[in-house]
Amino acid sequence: MQKQNIRNFCIIAHIDHGKSTLADRLLEATGTISPQLMINQVLDDMELERERGITIKAHAITMVHKTKEGESYHLNLIDTPGHVDFSYEVSRSLAACEGALLVVDATQGVEAQTLSNIYLALENDLTMIPIINKIDLPSAQIEETKTQIIEILGINEKEILLTSAKEGTGVDQILEAILQRIPAPGGQTDAPLKALIFDSVFDYYRGTIAYIRIVDGKIHKGDNIIFFSNKKTYEVDEVGLLRLHRIKTDCLRTGEVGYLIANVKNLKDAKVGDTITSAENPASRPLPGFHEPKPMVFSGLFPAIAENLEELRNALERLQLNDAALSIQPDNSAALGFGFRVGFLGLLHMEIVQERLEREYEQNLITTIPNVEYRVTQRGGDSIKIDNPTKFPPLQNITKLEEPYISAQIITPNEFMGNLMKLAQDRRGIYKNTSYLDSNRANLQYEFPLSEIIFDFYDKLKTLSKGYASFDYEFLGFRESDLVKLDILINGDPVDALSMIAHRNKSYEWGRKLTQKLRELIPRQLFEVSIQAAIGSKMIARENVKPLRKNVTAKCYGGDITRKRKLLEKQREGKKRLKQLGNVQIPQDAFLAMLQIK
């Protein structure tokens, strides 16, 4: 396809603002898929994604659109993940586009994620087409939403399109705007090849399939290519377009979006954001913006039954085939035995991985308290990053402790500002600035330690604002912090898997809450169980689980005996699922006690 007849665009929207529904309408309107075949939200194909209503992995699809004049266009819709955990992936998808449909829910208005995506789009010089969706709903506030958009984008009201993706109104105008307003791809057709990998998936038969955008030059089957980040060379086995299925073609040209198969065995060799060039005639520089996927949250994953370690390893490796952002290292805990230290992009990513391990791979897991990565400078000056509290050097050896900070924006109706500023203060937030989107919506800017927002910050934010506030963040860097290691001792013995890093000012509160929670979670047993929290050798909180006093069958004759034995057999199986720590039995969820603290 000639590049002047190509349009590359994405849809950016806050969760639930109607991105997937609009994508469905575009696919129908261009005849890419017939309405009869339509399963709702074609682009989200994993069960888990559908349940959570979010798109986890980006995909792309080429729609062929014929104008009334009979001219044919390729509209390449590049889908983007919709959660802050995946903001790097979003940025790479945007980098593959010239335009973006900015979808704003008329009943909700602009939200934090919309705003951060707009910034990303601006950074990538995308042409934005603002679309107000859900105009059919009685609670739609079309005028207010228009005002907000005009304010942010500095555009003319006439440029804003109105739609109800659910009812299919306004879709033709959107297609028209895509053709008219979004520029055709630039790039030089005769320059050395530069192709951006904006996503990749793993296929058991074909190896890694890279989703690419040709920025300069072209790529043929049989070409020798080289990946900039790792300098590995491959021979191109197949290229083609992404329709509902892969359609093989001879060549992908400047401006086109498609896939590439080149016998790349490991997903990690085709990294999102990397640039592909020609081995014979390489480009001098890669495309800007690449960096290695960077896990932010770490947690220990252990098999509930030690014998299942290999099974868990296989499951994790299989997940990793399709998730280059997942980092996995062997781990060993005195309490939980052998397992893995796994790094995630964020808490949602962690929950998704856990759920997939349990659901798709039927793994029975013990997960430890998640934490961020810390930078520790020891006496002698060497500075190391530590993602596991148990690996912390003794405090007296540490000269400097740093933790990751993020810059956050919270968008909220004015009435909840007080609540949210109090929450921010509780979470060691550093206030930066307030701006207003319109007369009733404020954009609060804060800096937070990442550790303060990875647990329940989002839930709290929603509760305190009756669901109206929204939140987005980006990584700032490491900053020095007064941190301590909080240990939990069960019957006097420290349990490494329950250790956590906390800010000194909060460590007493955490110690108290953790011991209380553990007291609730640990069932009464034959012997008393003591739960202590300690910093170094100093005990800061203590709770006891009182011993059981009675568990006995008063009458045990004839039929009672069989009934009782069967019950004991069942209970024994249940007990085997408890974790034996010394002489105490602890339920698996106790290791995540911290997440249950309100």
Place this chain on the structure above:
Amino acid sequence: MAGLYIHIPFCKTKCAYCDFYSEEKAEHLMLPFIDALTRESDLYRNTFPPGGEKLGSIYFGGGTPSLLPSDCIEILLQHIFLVYPSVSEPEITIEVNPGTVNSETLAHYWKIGINRLSIGVQSFNDSELSLLGRIHTAEQAEQTIRTAHRTGFNNMGIDLIYGLPNQSPRTWRKTLERTVSLSPKHISAYELTWNQSTPLGKQITSNLIPTPDKARVVNMYLWTSAFLNHHGYEHYEISNFARPGYRCLHNDGYWTDKPYLGLGPSAHSSIGDKRFWNVSDIHDYINVLSQNRLPIAGEETINYDQTLLERMMLGLRRKEGIPLAWINRKTGEVDRLIQAGLMSRETDRISLTTRGFLLADEVALHMAALPE
């Protein structure tokens, strides 16, 4: 020695707490039932007692066996001795509900060889008796015991229930004192266990009457043990007390892995590694036996592991406990239990203390769930 249990599923009215199988107002079924019982006993003629053993105990339980005309009991006993070889003087127990017998009945029992009575007194407090739905008063219960003594019954057990909703330690003490004053050789003191399906259970679960206070029930148990010990009763099983030489042989068989055969609807049997149980419904029971087929509803062959669990769970119920060898390599746990005052050890046996009895199921579970 083997035991024979015979389940008599008839009651005048069902007690509020009872979830054993029985039928009310079913006198018309008594004769067909006796016929079915004799057929059932015939069907085990060559297989019971197993391995050349002899019948050492017979136990008529229910339901309310004393509701059956004593002539029927006589016929049954004669038939049993015809069918199964027995020791010369087997223990023969019948459960007696004080509201259903008079001196003639008791005299007839004595005459036909019954040598032990288990009297369902439950309480010597009339309002507690009515809460439980018993058909007799405290006074009637006492009179039945006195009559039985006069008739010649020396070996007599009294069944009591404690831990009733609203029961004060004081009324329980009074019941125990009055029991002891009647000098039975054997006392069973059962904590009230209520099943949700029973009328009492329903009242408790719907909060019409309060749940018995847990801490109070524990204290009553410990006090009961001390009190009865003081009066010369040995606490020989979790809920059972006896003067020396007067344990219930039949029941002791359940806890010491002796073979037993259960006849009658819903009765359970245990022979070797086989466990089997009869249909519950009396009509089914009679119907199946009228075709000379066994009325077995289910059976199970237990493996080595299950046998061990069962023996441990039952053995720990007894004062003598279990051989230390049964919990090989878990002696560290034994030491902890001893230290916690729940267990005691005598050379090669371990047993639970009174406080330990209250945790018998938990200890069995704990031991069984420990990794080898």
